[in-house]
Amino acid sequence: MLSVVEETGRPRRPHTGRRRNEAAREAILDATMDLMYADDGAEITIDAIAHAAGVGRQTIYRWWPSKGAVAAEAMARHAQAIVPVTKTGSFRADLLAFISDSFAGLADDRLRGALRRLAAGAQSDEHVAQVLAEFTAQRRAALRQVLEQGVASGDLGPGANLPMLVDMAYGLLWYRVLVGHAPLDADAARDLTSCLLAAGRP
Amino acid sequence: MLSVVEETGRPRRPHTGRRRNEAAREAILDATMDLMYADDGAEITIDAIAHAAGVGRQTIYRWWPSKGAVAAEAMARHAQAIVPVTKTGSFRADLLAFISDSFAGLADDRLRGALRRLAAGAQSDEHVAQVLAEFTAQRRAALRQVLEQGVASGDLGPGANLPMLVDMAYGLLWYRVLVGHAPLDADAARDLTSCLLAAGRP
Amino acid sequence: MLSVVEETGRPRRPHTGRRRNEAAREAILDATMDLMYADDGAEITIDAIAHAAGVGRQTIYRWWPSKGAVAAEAMARHAQAIVPVTKTGSFRADLLAFISDSFAGLADDRLRGALRRLAAGAQSDEHVAQVLAEFTAQRRAALRQVLEQGVASGDLGPGANLPMLVDMAYGLLWYRVLVGHAPLDADAARDLTSCLLAAGRP
Amino acid sequence: MLSVVEETGRPRRPHTGRRRNEAAREAILDATMDLMYADDGAEITIDAIAHAAGVGRQTIYRWWPSKGAVAAEAMARHAQAIVPVTKTGSFRADLLAFISDSFAGLADDRLRGALRRLAAGAQSDEHVAQVLAEFTAQRRAALRQVLEQGVASGDLGPGANLPMLVDMAYGLLWYRVLVGHAPLDADAARDLTSCLLAAGRP
DNA sequence: AGTTAATCGAGACGGTACGTCAGGTCTTGGC
DNA sequence: GCCAAGACCTGACGTACCGTCTCGATTAACT
Numbered sequence: 001m002l003s004v005v006e007e008t009g010r011p012r013r014p015h016t017g018r019r020r021n022e023a024a025r026e027a028i029l030d031a032t033m034d035l036m037y038a039d040d041g042a043e044i045t046i047d048a049i050a051h052a053a054g055v056g057r058q059t060i061y062r063w064w065p066s067k068g069a070v071a072a073e074a075m076a077r078h079a080q081a082i083v084p085v086t087k088t089g090s091f092r093a094d095l096l097a098f099i100s101d102s103f104a105g106l107a108d109d110r111l112r113g114a115l116r117r118l119a120a121g122a123q124s125d126e127h128v129a130q131v132l133a134e135f136t137a138q139r140r141a142a143l144r145q146v147l148e149q150g151v152a153s154g155d156l157g158p159g160a161n162l163p164m165l166v167d168m169a170y171g172l173l174w175y176r177v178l179v180g181h182a183p184l185d186a187d188a189a190r191d192l193t194s195c196l197l198a199a200g201r202p
Numbered sequence: 203m204l205s206v207v208e209e210t211g212r213p214r215r216p217h218t219g220r221r222r223n224e225a226a227r228e229a230i231l232d233a234t235m236d237l238m239y240a241d242d243g244a245e246i247t248i249d250a251i252a253h254a255a256g257v258g259r260q261t262i263y264r265w266w267p268s269k270g271a272v273a274a275e276a277m278a279r280h281a282q283a284i285v286p287v288t289k290t291g292s293f294r295a296d297l298l299a300f301i302s303d304s305f306a307g308l309a310d311d312r313l314r315g316a317l318r319r320l321a322a323g324a325q326s327d328e329h330v331a332q333v334l335a336e337f338t339a340q341r342r343a344a345l346r347q348v349l350e351q352g353v354a355s356g357d358l359g360p361g362a363n364l365p366m367l368v369d370m371a372y373g374l375l376w377y378r379v380l381v382g383h384a385p386l387d388a389d390a391a392r393d394l395t396s397c398l399l400a401a402g403r404p
Numbered sequence: 405m406l407s408v409v410e411e412t413g414r415p416r417r418p419h420t421g422r423r424r425n426e427a428a429r430e431a432i433l434d435a436t437m438d439l440m441y442a443d444d445g446a447e448i449t450i451d452a453i454a455h456a457a458g459v460g461r462q463t464i465y466r467w468w469p470s471k472g473a474v475a476a477e478a479m480a481r482h483a484q485a486i487v488p489v490t491k492t493g494s495f496r497a498d499l500l501a502f503i504s505d506s507f508a509g510l511a512d513d514r515l516r517g518a519l520r521r522l523a524a525g526a527q528s529d530e531h532v533a534q535v536l537a538e539f540t541a542q543r544r545a546a547l548r549q550v551l552e553q554g555v556a557s558g559d560l561g562p563g564a565n566l567p568m569l570v571d572m573a574y575g576l577l578w579y580r581v582l583v584g585h586a587p588l589d590a591d592a593a594r595d596l597t598s599c600l601l602a603a604g605r606p
Numbered sequence: 607m608l609s610v611v612e613e614t615g616r617p618r619r620p621h622t623g624r625r626r627n628e629a630a631r632e633a634i635l636d637a638t639m640d641l642m643y644a645d646d647g648a649e650i651t652i653d654a655i656a657h658a659a660g661v662g663r664q665t666i667y668r669w670w671p672s673k674g675a676v677a678a679e680a681m682a683r684h685a686q687a688i689v690p691v692t693k694t695g696s697f698r699a700d701l702l703a704f705i706s707d708s709f710a711g712l713a714d715d716r717l718r719g720a721l722r723r724l725a726a727g728a729q730s731d732e733h734v735a736q737v738l739a740e741f742t743a744q745r746r747a748a749l750r751q752v753l754e755q756g757v758a759s760g761d762l763g764p765g766a767n768l769p770m771l772v773d774m775a776y777g778l779l780w781y782r783v784l785v786g787h788a789p790l791d792a793d794a795a796r797d798l799t800s801c802l803l804a805a806g807r808p
Numbered sequence: 809a810g811t812t813a814a815t816c817g818a819g820a821c822g823g824t825a826c827g828t829c830a831g832g833t834c835t836t837g838g839c
Numbered sequence: 840g841c842c843a844a845g846a847c848c849t850g851a852c853g854t855a856c857c858g859t860c861t862c863g864a865t866t867a868a869c870t
Contacts, residue, residue: 017866018814041326045856056817061858119380120325123318129382136381164374164393167384171373172366178321178376179338180331182369191366199401219835220845247825258848263827421861422819449851460822465853520729523784527726528649533786540785568778568797571788575777576770578784582725583742584735586773595770603805621839624840651830662843667832 013054020063027053028060032074036117037110044071044117068125075118076131085146091155096193098146102139102173103184112177119178140166150200157202165196215256222265229255230262234276238319239312246273270323274333277320287348293357298395300348304341304375305386314379321380342368352402359404367398417458424467431457432464436478440521441514448475448521472525476535479522489550495559500597502550506543506577507588516581523582544570554604561606569600619660626669633659634666638680642723643716650677650723674731681724682737691752697761702799704752708745708779709790718783725784746772756806763808771802 013023031052035044042048046067050057064070086097106112118135121128143166150156172192176182215225233254237246244250248269252259266272288299308314324334345368352358374394378384417427435456439448446452450471454461468474490501510516526536547570554560576596580586619629637658641650648654652673656663670676692703712718724741727734749772756762778798782788 015865116325120322123322133381133383161393164397167374167377168370168397171377172369174377175369175373179335181335191363195366195370195401199397201400217834419860463821524726524729527722537785537787565797568801571778571781572774572801575781576773578781579773579777583739585739595767599770599774599805603801623839665842
């Protein structure tokens with residue numbers, strides 16, 4: 001529909017006067033995500049975000065304290081429960097499904113790239129660090145929920161150190177994502193599942 | 203007046219003519235480490251490294267392809283034999299010692315900060331990524347060596363998935379370093395050791 | 405505390421937003437002229453201009469294509485109406501006055517130095533060449549105007565080759581400025597005037 | 607002859623031990639002239655000269671105090687009486703021939719470029735200035751010699767201001783070379799000759 | 809209905825760091 | 840001692856972003 005898009009391809013947002021323009025805000029977050037997903041390894045700059053969003057730089061600085069804060073909010077918007085917890089009856093099958101799904105999602109180069117940028121950004125930007133912390137906490141909680149089913153079913157011992165098991169699992173995932181020395185494929189998912197079961201065995 | 207040091211306090215390195223000046227190389231790496239250890243949060247600049255090392259910028263660019271590569275090599279130089287493999291006779295004690303020592307080294311905020319910078323830099327700089335890969339490969343090899351003693355002693359089963367165990371251990375370490383949601387203290391070392399033993403049990 | 409000048413002594417120019425800041429432009433040109441007039445023989449640096457003008461380097465690059473172009477424009481600004489055309493009634497007196505004034509202005513070492521830099525710069529910088537061309541064209545036009553009075557009064561023949569006379573006059577001037585083998589004093593002005601009159605005689 | 611030139615095209619000069627290598631000296635001067643004649647407008651660098659001459663930079667610095675000094679000496683070597691003084695019997699013809707020949711030599715873009723570089727370099731390098739002074743003095747002497755024939759023959763008056771005529775002639779030449787606003791063609795030579803004759807007429 | 813006020817896209821501004829280039833000095837190893 | 844080679848320190852270059860500032864427009868909210 002031509003009325004929304006100029007021939008430059010830039011959406012011509014309606015002015016909202018003296019109230020914040022939500023369309024601009026979303027354009028900024030969308031553009032930021034696009035850039036984080038981009039696999040060209042290019043550094044993300046405020047200029048690039050502003051230009052991609054068709055926005056003035058000042059509009060970004062008006063609403064976010066730092067580039068990391070923008071990236072963080074953009075990531076947080078997209079970090080919704082990617083891996084739903086399934087229940088098949090068999091604990092091992094449930095755990096394997098959870099881990100396999102988690103790994104499978106990371107087969108996408110662009111998503112893996114975004115996570116790497118997120119982790120890297122968190123090391124120097126407090127806002128990003130917070131988003132990473134919340135994001136990983138959600139994931140840990142989800143996995144822990146799965147493992148607690150294992151305790152309930154007796155597949156794991158009552159004294160199993162669940163936080164440690166969770167951290168070992170996600171530790172392996174992030175370690176391989178960030179270092180890249182080994183894949184996160186179906187075999188890895190199976191092996192990790194076995195190790196976790198053995199480590200938590202009664 | 204000392205013959206080695208000018209009144210400026212800068213070591214007056216002897217010129218080595220048309221051959222690479224090893225003293226300059228080491229001054230650069232030392233200065234880089236000093237700056238990485240500095241926890242003032244300041245970004246490390248090529249200018250800062252050059253100035254601190256008493257070196258021209260071009261001398262850095264001549265030998266390293268990027269700032270990250272310098273930092274990486276500086277890190278690698280200091281990461282030698284941080285954790286010596288001990289042998290006490292008991293496999294569990296050896297493994298616990300290795301992990302405890304590894305964790306203990308990371309109690310230093312500045313070293314942890316350097317590792318975080320290293321991991322973050324690896325996500326956008328290919329040269330840093332390579333050094334991180336080599337560095338972590340060394341550490342994995344060291345841990346694997348320890349675990350193989352466990353296989354030999356029968357504490358671990360002959361079919362234990364050693365690469366997976368190693369990645370789980372270092373995964374946990376890096377995960378907690380980079381996310382910071384849980385400590386790497388003595389309890390964590392003990393718990394991790396137990397989990398690894400259980401996961402690799404015959 | 406003065407409202408215009410900070411304690412650093414730097415004029416705190418008002419920001420003009422998204423429009424070019426004329427005050428900055430003039431500060432740049434003024435600083436450039438100051439540096440060109442400085443006879444310390446130091447090479448003029450973009451950094452030096454920017455610093456002296458209290459301006460970022462990029463602001464210079466934004467508006468001028470090369471260092472020479474800045475210098476050229478700075479020169480051109482100061483070269484306005486250095487030699488006013490006078491009219492006394494006697495053509496010979498007018499011509500002598502014009503030439504004498506032109507020569508007298510070059511008695512200043514610093515102005516002569518600036519012209520030498522201008523001519524030298526024009527040989528390798530197209531932008532400077534253009535400014536030099538325009539500047540010299542203005543001067544030639546002024547002299548030609550004087551000579552045309554001579555044609556009108558009959559002191560010069562109707563077929564006098566005015567462009568050649570003009571070029572001979574300014575040629576001598578520049579030749580002596582650039583080579584420095586002979587002075588541009590009152591005697592020289594008188595002799596040149598005589599020669600021009602003789603060469604253009606009816 | 608192939609024994610002198612490597613396949614790289616670089617002359618393999620014989621080493622002269624602890625005595626200065628004249629072949630190297632000439633290679634440097636030749637390379638410098640080649641670069642000055644080059645019409646690509648590129649700045650001449652010591653590196654470029656050294657590389658073109660197949661010489662170490664130090665060998666240049668050992669024998670010349672500055673880049674300009676090299677260029678100056680190189681120019682001086684080639685500045686031998688380019689314009690021979692002819693004698694046809696007619697003073698006007700002799701003068702026209704001298705001026706025409708002088709102009710004709712400057713039809714070559716590369717020679718004109720070299721002269722422009724020479725004049726430009728003289729403004730900031732004392733050594734080049736000296737060479738330019740000597741070179742132009744030679745030319746002025748040659749032209750003066752021609753004009754003195756005119757005085758002897760009566761074509762010029764006994765009180766003709768020869769230095770002024772000479773400077774007007776060469777002034778015009780250099781002015782047009784350096785500013786480039788008008789050509790140095792046959793017409794110009796003829797007009798200049800006429801003006802000089804008129805200006806020096808008894 | 810007119811005034812005020814805040815947002816928006818835009819882009820100039822003063823800076824800082826970048827990576828490159830050239831200058832001039834120094835040393836090696838061969839002759 | 841001269842020469843080719845090339846590393847060294849220095850410093851200027853032109854570029855990329857940063858975060859700030861102002862503009863003119865647009866519109867909402869308040870007279």
